[in-house]
Amino acid sequence: MAFNFLSGLFSKDLGIDLGTANTVVYVRGKGIVAFEPSMVAIRRSDKKVVAVGEEAKRMLGRTPEEIITIRPLKDGVIADFDAAEKMIRYFIDKVHNKRDFLVSPRMVIGIPSGTTPVERRAVIDTAYSAGARDVLLVTEPIASALGADLPIWEPSGNIIVDIGGGTTEIAVISLGGIVVSTSIKVAGDEMDEAIIHYIKKKYNLFIGERTAEEIKIKLGNVAFGEEKKEYIEVKGRDLLTGVPRNVELSSEEIRDALKDTVDIIVESIRETLEKTPPELAADIIDKGIVLAGGGALLRGLDTYISEQIGVSTIVAEEPLLCVVKGTGKIIEEFERYKQVLSNASENY
Structure with a gap:
């Protein structure tokens, strides 16, 4: 009986793409259960949450002075601790039934590769405050590559370009680790x-x-x-x-x-490739560049990058979901994938 109870608790573990624009939640054993804007509407007088997610986004630009609409994350990191905590708590409550009130989920959260230790600590503290029993971080390029089904464990080069709401993450990955990466606040x-x-x-x-x-x-x-x-x-x-x-x-x-903004991203891809070891660069020429994130849906972007860089470029299947699918893989097979968490969660 105790085993079944604990098994039920662990089945509620969450993989979260805590994005600047959207938050996507994966529940162990269930798959993706929430996809909503990363937005919170709060009443100024008492700081009470009026709306979260899609409902809050509908209020954007249409609220009275008493209500403010906040995006808790900016450029991929937490800008408003309290609002972020309330938003995460909202998603925990949303994906669990009322009878699951005792559940304190383990969370695997995707973060930009360029975050500082202080920014990572803010994510961890916020998730614990929202009710997590354990918080583990994975860099978004690794999560995105896992979600895009790239063979990251092989001794060969794979490059992923994840264009989110606040940051663009570019990483060359081999043997389960990031060899070269660039994180820019242009997305x-x-x-x-x-x-x-x-x-x-x-x-x-x-x-x-x-x-x-x-x-x-x-x-x-x-x-x-x-x-x-x-x-x-x-x-x-x-x-x-x-x-x-x-x-x-x-x-x-x-x-x-959009041309100037896109060209900044293209130039960052070029600079990342210039820093890539020649053996891995040769692999990338054969495999191509993989695009993920919402920005990958920009029409013609794959063709434009191919023309500018000279390397074939493809859009991953369901690019908006790559990061959360990657965190989901980690949640489902933790022992297999826990290696990719070590670099993101060290020093804590």
Whole structure:
């Protein structure tokens, strides 16, 4: 009886992609059970949580002064400890039934490879405060590579480029470890900012973060040379008159708006490859570059990187889920994969 009870507890262990834009949760034995925006709406007067996740995102830009909408993570790390704790607690409660109130899950959490010891400690402390019994960290490139089914245990080079909301993680992996890596704070959020800036500069129209993200999803591309244009009508506030106004944007305009941001990512990939040992670089030429994360869905990005770098580039299957699927593999087969946790959780 005791064995069955403990087995039930361990089956509730969680793998979490704690992203700047989205939080995705994997439950041992069940798979992915939650995928929601990393957002919390809080009442200013008493700091009480009004909404979390998708519900909080719907409030973005539409709340009264008494309610603020917070993104607890910025550039892949925790920026607001209290909001992050409440958000993690929300996801723990969401994926467990009321009868599971005694469960204190083990958590495997993906973090950017460039995080400092202080930033890692913030993730660990936040997860413990939210109710975890044990917290283990794995760098996002390793988790993403596992989720993309790359043969990371082999003595050969694999390169993963994970373009998230706050950071882009680039890593060359061999024998289960990172050989060369680059972590830059240029990713999906910067693409949204580039769209906001472009529309403000060209049309004197101010749009919000949510509108910019919608434009990126619908028209975002780096498909140079494509003759077919797509259009979308965008609503915003005229900066000269202060009244609402509409403009029509083309996919070509959004491509131009995103080019500088995309080129920073491409240059970082190039620099990472330049630091890669020649034997592993030769493997990468044969295997190609694998893209993961939400940014991998930008139309034409794989082709553009291939043309600029000279190495074939492919998009992983379900790129948005690569990190959480990687943490899920670790949760399901902990003894097999615990080696990849050692570098992320050492010194604690």
